[in-house]
Every structure is written in structure tokens, then in C-alpha cells.
Amino acid sequence: MTHLIRPATDADLQHLYEMAKLTGGGFTNLPPDKQALSAKLERSAAAFARDEDTLTDELFVLVLEDLATGDVRGTCQIFTQVGQHWPFYSYRIGTITKHSVELARTFRAEVLSLVNDLEGSSEVGGLFLHPAERAGGLGLLLARSRYLFIRAHRARFADRILAELRGVIDEAGGSPFWDGVAGRFFGMNFQEADAFNAVNGNQFIADLMPKHPIYTAMLGEHARAVVGLPHPTGRAAMRMLENEGFAFEQYVDIFDGGPTMTARTDQVATIRGARDAEVTAVAALKAPALLATGRLRHFRACLGHFADGIIDPASASTLNVTAGDTISHVAR
Template sequence: MSFIIRAAKPGDLQALYEMAKLTGGGFTNLPPDRNSLQAKLDRSAAAYARKSGELENELFVLVLENTETGAVRGTSQLFTQVGQNWPFYSYRMTMLTQHSKELERTVRAELLSLTTDLEGSSEVGGLFLHPSERAGGLGLLLARSRYLFITAHRQRFGEKILAELRGIIDERGGSPFWDAVGGRFFGMSFQEADYFNAIHGNQFIADLMPKHPVYTAMLNESARKVIGLPHPNGRAAMRMLENEGFSYEGYVDIFDGGPTMTARVDNVRSVRDAKTLPVTDMSCERGEKALLATGQLAGFRCCYGARNITDNGISIDSQSAELLKVKEGDPVWSIAR
């Protein structure tokens, strides 16, 4: 089968909605709500249509298409600058050390402090691959294609980038972390709060969440032990992020306590090592396995293929050339698979 990463189109709404119903909750960037998904597609279309290059608060939605059937089988998103319309909240894990001379005792306490430290960062998120396609490296294609998109449009992204990983969700679909922290102040279940956030944004957090640090020792064990842990389905995504140069620096999601991974954009491996070269020929059938991408904005396309870098440019395989719709002389971005 042949798959291509391309810009999302208005006609992808139904496919996105069907995938959103499969996420199982806790997936804020892909809510099972048509109006919300339509708003994302509209916002993405406006971002693709804008030709000027300066950094603004935008969203780009990408999809994975099976080119043989035309079916959309995955999606991912890029946010160019978070925290512009409303604050971007995270909890930051910190340590408070106190000492009593009389008792000759030092006590160290972990704190969760509400912060907007990551405001202004770019974000990669909303990655979902249809369960029937979770083989053959398609998740990796979805994830890494975003970095080639960033590389091709570097001026429209910030200096720092983040990725929020879904936290631990129990068998009821609830969050032990939310139940112990936010749920005590909002009178809402995790599902209700998460859905409300996906549809309306998190201004209600600013309105109602206590601003004082939370001592983790005051939380129950089920909440403490999930802080900073990804959902089991997100462990592979965390490893991929680490391989790209992202790290966990103590920031966690305010809803489910999942880890927020951060990096400098120019230090992300697939951004740093990407090369752009003109196509010299389309006969490289046994070259190095690579991700190949071309096109600007709505014309962006990315796929797996073979490459051979020469002094004059890049040779690629014929199938990739067909998928990317490129000819000799056209520029192609590439990164080793």
C-alpha cells in the first residue's frame, strides 16, 4: 500500500470525526465533536492560505492518506504559538527543601505549581493513527513528517517546541490525577472537564483552579504514582520524542498529569538533520530509506521512499516521485528513516 502525508481539506471532516470516536478520551486535540473539528479545519485552511511568513497563532492539520483507496487513516497537528488566545497552563514539578536545626532534620517536599512557562512555544500534537494501520512505521511517518513541515516553514514556528502526552486513564475512563486535584474544585468528572476543554478552551481553569502550589504528599497514592507517566498507548510516542531530542523537564498536564516533553526547535533531530536538494533523477530504487517531502503550505506532501544524495542533488525512487508529484529539478526535503 502507498501512503502520503498531506494538508487536511474540508472534505476530511467525516474521517476525522470517525477517528475521534476511537480515541477513548483524554485526547483534547481530537474531540468527537463535529463543530469543534470543523473549526479546526477552518482554522487550518486559513493558516495554509496565509502567504506571509511571520510567526502568528496558527494551526496546521495534516492527514495520512492511503493513495490506493483515498481513505484518511491518521492525522496530526502543529500549533505555531500556544497561549495566545488564553493562557497555556501546565503544572511544574518542583522540590521545596526545609531544614529544622532543633530537630536536626531536613524535609524535602514535592510541589505542583501552576505555570504558564511554556507560553509562546510551538506544539506538535493531535497525532492519531487508525488502529488497523498501526504497523509498518506509519506512526513514525505521521510524527516525523511534522518536523519536515516545520523545516520547510521554519519562520512560522517558535524557538521552543512541546508535545503533551496523554496521561494515565483508568478502566472507567477517568483520571486518578484529575480526581485528586482538579476534580475537587470543579465538581466535574474528568470526562466532562476534558470534553469542555476540547470544545471551549481552558479559560475555566484560570477562573477556578487554585493558584497555590499543591503538595503531592497530600494526594492519594493512585494520583501520586501517575504524575508524569504517559498512557500505555503513548509510551512509543514518548520514545520517539526522546529520539528526536525532546526531554521531560517536570511539566505535566493539568487534567491527567501526563508528561509534557520539550525541546529547542533547531535541536530537534529531524529539523536539524533535514536536507533540501533538487531532484536529479527518479531511479533510486535501492537507496537509503528516508522520509521525503516537498511543497509549501497546502501543497506539502511527505512519504517514505529511497534516496541517494549526490554532489548535484538527490536521487529518489520512482514511486516516491509519483506520490510527491515531483520532477527533475524540484526541491525535496529528506531525512534518513
């Protein structure tokens, strides 16, 4: 395996921009806008440069590099504490029950309520793997490397963690949820709103959206049908989150209606299952594992082999470790 997870740098801007153009829209953490991406890289560099282990509002951007070519083939992001500069809004799916004595009938209506319940959580997001690399476990490496990074810097993350999955986007690039809910109040189509959101954030939606509950029965059929559903390309990501212990607890994105998954940070499977060990030898072996080493700007992760202190030569080279160094490892 010649792929390495490492912190993003300014030199990765063009690679990130080229990948952003492949997302197909609705991927707000990876906008096809160089200025917005450059701002993310600048914010990430500041986070990697800060040594204090305290919780504040930061962003870490990681990339997947093909060491054989030097190309960046994937990326992911970690937000330490959402909702600090402006409120973090979600729709919570709930039920309102009413009973009529005269009709002897009980009516239950599903409603979407605008809430800030998840404010202060950490967030994993921005995961994108180049279409040509979607084999060999690289998506799993990208996703799980974030949890090993969180484990290595636990004091800098909240006790709850969330992941927002992109909602359903139709073949024309539109969002049925946007068209049925938010789009009625903004005078712009989904593509326009998506571009604005990617650069400026979604606070403009919260500012203009009605604050009272929205009865889903009053939405069009297409909008109702996609509430809480992930984009078809996000189903595998949803399964990976579920395998890590994340659950859908009736929160959806206010922009495209996609599901928000949540978990207790210390109960995430990779964080709970990882162990630290000293490397005692470098030798060939077959013991598949996800491996990581280093802190902050020196963080590295890869897929490799490790057991009883022995690490395979390729992984040792990728992580730049030798006998006497400490690594984190978790079963694949």
C-alpha cells in the same frame, strides 16, 4: 508505500470524526465533536492560505491518506505559538525544602506549581494513527512529517517546541490525576470535563484551580502515582520524542497530569538532519528516507527511497515530483 501526508481539508471532516471516536478519551486535540473539528479545519485552512512568513497564533492540521483507497488513516497537528488568546498553563514539579533545628531534620516536599513558563512555544500534538495501521512506520511518518513542515516554514515557528502526552486514563475512562487534584474543585467527573475541555479549551481549569502550590503528599496514592506518566498507548510516542531530542523537564498537564516534553526547535533531530536536494533521476533503489516537498497547501511527505539525486518511482508519483524538482530528505 501508498501513504501520503498532506494538509487536511473540509472533505476530511468525517474521517477525522470517525478516528476521534476511537481515541478513548483524554485526547483533547481530536475531540469526537464535529463542530469542534470543523472549527479546527477552518482555522487550519486560514493558516495554509496565509503566505507571510511571520510568527503568529496558527494551527496546521495534516492527515495521512491511503492513496489506494482515498481513506484518511491518521492525523497530526502543529500549533505555531501557544498561549496567545488565553494563558497556557502547566504544572511544574518542584521541591520545597524546610529544616528544623530542634528536630535536626530536613524535610523536602514535592509540589505542583501553576506556571506559564511554556507560553509562546510552538506545539506538536493531535497525533493519531488508526489502530489498523500501526505497523510499517506510519506512526513515525506522521510524527516526523511535522518537523519537516516546521523546517520548510521555520520563520512561522518559535525557538522552543513542546509536546503534551496524554496522561494515564483508567479502564473506566477516568483520570486518577483529575480525581485527586482538579476534580475536587469542579463538581464534574473526568469524562464530563474531558468533553467540555475538548470543545472549549482548558482555561476553565486555570480559572477555578487554586493558584497556590499543591503538595503531592496530600494527594491520594493513585493520583501521586501517575504524575508525569504517559498513557500506556503514548509510551512509543514518548520514545519517538526522546529520539528527536525532546526531554521531560518537570512540566505536566493541568488536566490529566501527563508529561510535557520540550526541545529547542533547531535541535530537533529531523529538523537538524534534513537536507534539500534536486531530483536528478527517477529509478529503483534501496535507500530508505523520509521525503517532503512543497510549501503550505502544497506540502507533501511520504516514506520512500532517495540517494544522490535519485528518487524511487513510487515516491516520485506520491509526491508528484520529477527531475529538476527540489525535495527535502532525511534518513529513516
